[in-house]
Amino acid sequence: MKQLALDYLREMTGNANAIFHSDQWESIEELVVQKDKVLVVQKTGWGKSAVYFISTKILRKQGSGLSIIISPLISLMRNQIESAAKLGLQVVTINSSLTPQERSVNESKLLSGQVDAVIISPEQLANDKFVENVLQNILSQVGLFVVDEAHCISDWGHDFRPDYRRIVRILQYMPSNIPVLATTATANNRVVDDIKLQLGGQLKIRRGPLLREALQLQNLVLPNKAQRLAWLSQALLSIEGTGIIYAKTTKDCETVAQWLQLKGIDARAYYGGVNSDERKQLEDDLIHNRLKALVATSALGMGFDKPDISFVIHYQAPGNVIEYYQQVGRAGRGIQKAVGMLMFGNEDERIQRFFIENAFPSEDDVNELLNILGNHEGLKEAEIEKYANLSNGNIKKILKFLSVESPTPILKDGLKYYRTAIDYELPHEHIERLSSIKVKEWNTLKDYHATGSCLMRFLAIELDDESSESCGKCENCAPENKLNILVERGLILEAAEFLKHLYIKINPRKLFGSSGDLAREAFPTYNFGYKDKNLQAEPGLALSKWRDGAWGELVAEGKKNNHFRDDLLEPMVQMIRSMSLEIQPKWITYVPSPRHPMLIKNFAHKLAAKLKIHCSDCVFVANEKPQQKMMSNSFHQSHNLDGAFGIQSDQVYDGSVFLLDDAVDSKWTFTVIAALLRKNGAGSVIPIALTSTSNNG
Amino acid sequence: MLINDNLQATLLLCCFFNKNEVGKFKPLTPTEYGPFSRWLLENKFTPADLLQRKKEVLELWLDPKCKVSSERIDSLLSRGASMGFALEKWSKVGVWVISRADADYPRLLKTKLKDLAPPVLFGVGNKALLNSQAIGFVGSRSIDIDDENFTEAKAQLAVKQDYIVVSGGAKGVDQVSMLSALKAGGDCLGVLADSLFRSSASKAYREYLANQQLVLISPFYPEAGFNTGNAMARNKYIYILSKAVVVVKSDFNKGGTWAGAKENLKKAWSAPLIRNIEYAGNQELIKLGGYAIDDAFDDFKREFETGSDVQQGGLNVNKVKSDIQIDLFSIDSDSAGEPSSKEPSKPEISKNYAKKDESDFSGIPDAVTTAEQLIAKLTIAETNVVNAEQQGNSENLVSSTGKGSEGIEVIGLQKYGSLLNLFYQNIVSHCKDNTPISLGDLEHKYPELSKQGITKWLGILVEEALIVRKGKKHLYHLP
Secondary structure (H helix, E strand, O other): OHHHHHHHHHHHHOOOOOOOOOOHHHHHHHHHOOOOEEEEEOOOOOOHHHHHHHHHHHHHHOOOOEEEEEOOOHHHHHHHHHHHHOOOOOEEEEOOOOOHHHHHHHHHHHHOOOOOEEEEOHHHHHOHHHHHHHHHHHHOOEEEEEEOOHHHHOOOOOOOOHHHHHHHHHHHOOOOOOOEEEEEOOOOHHHHHHHHHHHOOOOEEEEOOOOOOOEEEEEOOOOOHHHHHHHHHHHHHHOOOEEEEEOOOHHHHHHHHHHHHHOOOOEEEEOOOOOHHHHHHHHHHHHOOOOOEEEEOOOOOOOOOOOOEEEEEEOOOOOOHHHHHHHHOOOOOOOOOEEEEEOOOOOHHHHHHHHHHOOOOOHHHHHHHHHHHHOOOOEEHHHHHHHOOOOHHHHHHHHHHHHOOOOOOEEEEOOEEEEOOOOOOOOHHHHHHHHHHHHHHHHHHHHHHHOOOOHHHHHHHHOOOOOOOOOOOOOOOOHHHOOOOOOOHHHHHHHHHHHHOOOEEEOOOOEOOOOHHHHHHHOOOOOOOOEOHHHOOOOEEEEEEOOOOOHHHHHHHHHHHOOOOHHHHHHHHHHHHHOOOOOOOOEEEEOOOOOOOOHHHHHHHHHHHHHOOEEOOOEEEOOOOOOHHHOOOHHHHHHHHOOOEEEOHHHOOOOOEEEEEEEEOOOHHHHHHHHHHHHOOOOOEEEEEEEEOOOOO | OOOOHHHHHHHHHHOOOOHHHEOOEOOOOHHHHHHHHHHHHHOOOOOOHHHHOHHHHHHHOOOOOOOOOHHHHHHHHOOHHHHHHHHHHHHHOOOEEEEOOOOOOOHHHHHHHHHHOOOEEEEEEOHHHHHOOEEEEEOOOOOOHHHHHHHHHHHHHHHHOOOEEEEOOOOOHHHHHHHHHHHOOOOEEEEOOOOHHHHOOOHHHHHHHHOOOEEEEEOOOOOOOOOHHHHHHHHHHHHHHOOEEEEOOOOOOOHHHHHHHHHHHHHOOOEEEEEOOOOHHHHHHHHOOOEEEOOOOOOOOOOOOOOOHHHHHHHHHHOOHHHHHHHHHOHHHHHHHOHHHHOOOOOOOOOOHHHHHHHHHOOOOOHHHHHHHHHHHOHHHHHHHHHHHHOOOOOOHHHHOOHHHOOOOOHHHHHHOHHHHHHHHHHHHHHOOOOOEEHHHHHHHOOOOOHHHHHHHHHHHHHOOOOEEEOOOOEEEOO
């Protein structure tokens, strides 16, 4: 059989002299002959896909059913499918990046039994429709079950994903007659032991060296953003090849990409919120070196496989060294030399604390949601919003967290969630343990950033790869290799100025509720329908982010002193000019405040004078309502505004109008007043705000 | 939930894991699994050996009836991934599974059904209640206030006398008896025919499941949908698990309550306590030997005779023709009680249909599955039939089964039950353009039915002159 497997390997690689890497054949044998459960810990590039595709080929020949491969590596899949095709294997993928058409083609292939292996992303297992209509039809004849990125199984893994909690239990309930392959490139002993404990003692382990020879590592001390931006734009002029810049938030990706573009460097932002076609295009552009760099969050996933990435630079620090190893390890796979640079920003500590503190839902919120479910015979997600004053994101997070608990206090049937009879308490000890692990891991990353010894060896030791020696090329082993970039003071000042003028987009709401019923319930007074294009606001801008270290600070100060400084007028005018509107509005109005009636009114009149347009006081407070910021979710936010405002129609003018508020968050206030203005004869309504307090903007 | 290799193998052999498997796989029924597991034991194998040494085991296995083929076992055993997904889903809401090897498995099921006791039971709630002394409650789904008061009073009496209440969890009598007992602080066992998974989070039961007053079990996989066959098969477990069963209200000669009560009279599983009201089914059951009880009844502790040889004789004589369907579903227990009836018997069609039914349909050992699957295929038609029956409109099935039937002559068939009717109508729609249908066609159409079972049904239809057999070949057409 080994000869057969070797023939397949040669067919697959197109290389008549190919031989197995160490452990490859052994793993295949354990799977197809002994039907074992096998854990493979090998660095990326070792060829784990050869193991599961050759095993699939052999098993299919023996009459087994198809292989299921659970993998979050969407970007990896396309290459893999091509190599599997060389073995005559029909492989399809199911993941959220497929278009509806692609997805339905793949699903019908699956259902008609034409498929030898299917690669499914983990979150699809929580998609009831897919599970019931497609997956269950193929589950009954599965010949091999593969779990990629298996370190996610372990609580000790750096990259904990809720869906893997479900996967590990599924594996526990599978009988011994089905072979299982778990693979990872980043697992230390503790993670391996934990996976072994969870999957049972029968697990065979195949482990290889993890050191990456081509990588030259270096750390940078550049605490503020302007310094880092200036350094980046300067350094990218001298670093050859193409690569990746990692940032922690979507907003930071956009900022860095914008800055680099401004400086003539072809860099583009890549994150989960970018639509999947565009992401595909961006990956492709990088692969074919049509871009200098992608500025990405960790959404530029595991397994993005480009052999000639020559740099990976972290604009902000990752949460731990294993995540760092994995991300920096994308560089230098197939080339002789590549650099990995880690910056460490002032804001990183705060970002990490936020991630750690918000990783789990709070006890009060969980109890509130469970009480509500307990009082009903099944509720849809949008209905939960009606009863609970919890944000939609928070509700989603709690439902996700609870649904992978076992035993779980909730049961989902169709679209509705039910309270089960299980007596539930948040697993405090578990949560505390995980949080303290995260804190410890973060401290280790800081140690890495500060260490004076070999950087690669530091990483290898953290991964329990004891075979490694000093790399001889990192900044500590060979200081002469260090990349020295001289950054001019002028460039830093320019970057600081750039950071001040980052406007936040205000995209208007298109719907008055998540369903027609909910819209009617939210607006019994105004009577808004589910959707009305004629009442919509136009896209607008906010000048700053609340307490962003720039204009956001002045806005916060103004709110506190009940007076906005005139210093904010000029930046607002500049922002309005940047909007490049086809027709400049001839008048402006503002959102009146019952608590501080003069604050925004005064500023609006001053701004109007500066713009040389008219300011109207046409919007008035009809009913004083509780403060909008006390409302946590969309339903409550919208309902709270019903009847809150009135319009003096004799003061409404023709043509388009600016609608000014000091702060924008949920956009409901803009949405409601815009609709009222439109109803009273105003032209298009363009919302503008001094600051955005939204977390997602 | 701890699932050892033996239980894993048993589950693979005997259960569906999701709705998509229904119709595609044929898990072993209790009547098939019983002999197979006995054979394993005799050959010093355990079910777990099917996972580790499958080839070795199956090489030795030769099914005397050619129904439990090695291929069938093999395809059932290949559903490991399916089982993993299902058990994960079920266990996390608190659903557990036990086999006959478990200490908690109800002893009464084992002693009264032996090999034919359900190989696995799914459940949620307090397992310790499974071996408690119990009083059962059965009756109609639609009940009035008097029925409700009576049920409540008797359920409370059972609680007062330290019995748990056993019922089926359906609307009407079932739920009233269970909730009355629970509200009175008593314990309760629900034997569900469907939707155990969903019921685990039902608002009515939640509190009682949480405080250990309630256990719900089902011999069917937890996501099984409702079907008449399962509901009927479930009834017998209520009788078996009870010391006495209160029949609150039963139709005469139709419906699950009637069928179950009559079966119990024959098998003498538990004391039949029939509420003495002017209702045809109740009166008939009293005539057949049930104990009449009324509002004044106040003691479940007294001894009731459950040995009902006398009635059994009577029953056999009076066996009512219309309950083919009932016998079909009760076949497991029939065979359990009378292994001889499983012997292939020569059909004597002309003499006595009733007698024939019993022996003929024992040729379909997996009657429960058969019915389930057949019904699953014909859900719409069946719903109509059931509705018609509920409305007492059983005389004319043509009107209730909708248009496609084009004036089919079914009046004479009604006495065999609605399943045969559906079977017949399917033949009619196939043959209406003068296309004959072969036995092979029908076997293909109904993979769940045994060849013998199909032949018998065809025999009846020929006998009733509804179809004609062409020569010696198994080819049939309309007259």
